[in-house]
Amino acid sequence: MNHPIRILIVEDHHVVRQGLAALLSVVDGMQVVGEAADGEAAVAQWNSLRPDITLIDLRLPRRSGVEVIQMIRRREAYARFIVLTTFDGDEDIYRALQAGARAYLLKGMTADVLVSTIRQVHAGKSCIPPVIAQKLAERMGAEELTHREQDVLEQIVRGKSNKEIGVELDISEATVKTHINSLLGKLGVSDRTQAATAAIQRGLVQLDSTGDLRR
Amino acid sequence: MNHPIRILIVEDHHVVRQGLAALLSVVDGMQVVGEAADGEAAVAQWNSLRPDITLIDLRLPRRSGVEVIQMIRRREAYARFIVLTTFDGDEDIYRALQAGARAYLLKGMTADVLVSTIRQVHAGKSCIPPVIAQKLAERMGAEELTHREQDVLEQIVRGKSNKEIGVELDISEATVKTHINSLLGKLGVSDRTQAATAAIQRGLVQLDSTGDLRR
């Protein structure tokens, strides 16, 4: 055997971090060389460690997983990332893959799936589970929301009326309606309530436990 | 030291299970005596192992964590459960506490919090983090939804109109409106869209990645 595969783990949940480390520690040819609990630390760690593979969660404090992947890969295109997430309806996974992540894994996976995925990615391959590939294909046909439509959508999720949205964004109620009309079309739904749930489901907006929105 | 605290881990994510086991394996006076990956297995395991403490996730296949706690505690009231969850906006945690769970932990906690919580619960105490205690207090004032209101709420989240809901539940549109009116009051919101997001946020309904609903 040659050099072991050097792995960096980026994950904010202690327990999950421990779990990954524990799983990988018993595998021949793999070595966990570092861990990071937030986005900032992840970039710093990567720069000093130069791991072969980075296992990275997308929901991170201080700097999202997507940002981390983008930042690093812009400079070092050979960097290999494997995305780890709990949710499979998350818009961010598409952004992550677009940013150059090579594989995507749900946290519910088995140890051997994890190991074989790491091996494959290290060998230069990509590894997208069929469920995700499916959704990715579906998403291709979908048009992207414009910035303004996104703004309006967030207000809808907040439960605001058109009038209130107008005040909030400082545009006329009529304009709000126009944006809604087009975003309904793009999302493939027929009213604001469906738009709200669809937005949450697809991860277009994320609700915080406090009731605030993110992104 | 006396006997070690015998612990059962109930969690469907392999990685998290490994993590918990790894964290606890290095702690003196604690011993992981078993693991289960779904609700059914959990009950079976508990019956044969009779652990002192059960660490349990609420989102489980085959049988929810709440159900497991209820089933076991109905017969053996001394059983001690510590709930483990990722989300803090989940309605189920209240049900779990009501079913007799003694403590609640986020998966992002540190190892020492986990250990000290286990010790406290084993000593007969309860251990509810302030964040949760706060929400629990808020929730106290809130009235529970009736069965029918819950039905209607789910349809709302699905994006159905009042007319459609009427057809679906086989009641008149007028009745649907009545239920909506009272559930809006109970949820403390003023329209259906707010009701939908509030429902998702508080875990009153759960959206599957497929777009289907659970519960």
Added chain:
DNA sequence: AATTTTCTCATCCATTCGATGGAGAATGGA
């Protein structure tokens, strides 16, 4: 310079929604 995309607005129509009052059945306590 020309074309496409995005943001903005006005107007029209009516559907859809939420509010209110109230009746019969069921549940449960006194």
Added chain:
DNA sequence: TCCATTCTCCATCGAATGGATGAGAAAATT
């Protein structure tokens, strides 16, 4: 047993609200 509470159900009303359409500036892309 009777009263009280709760739940489910329905009719009607009023109008606010939302969604569809057409169309003109501004910005960006070619």
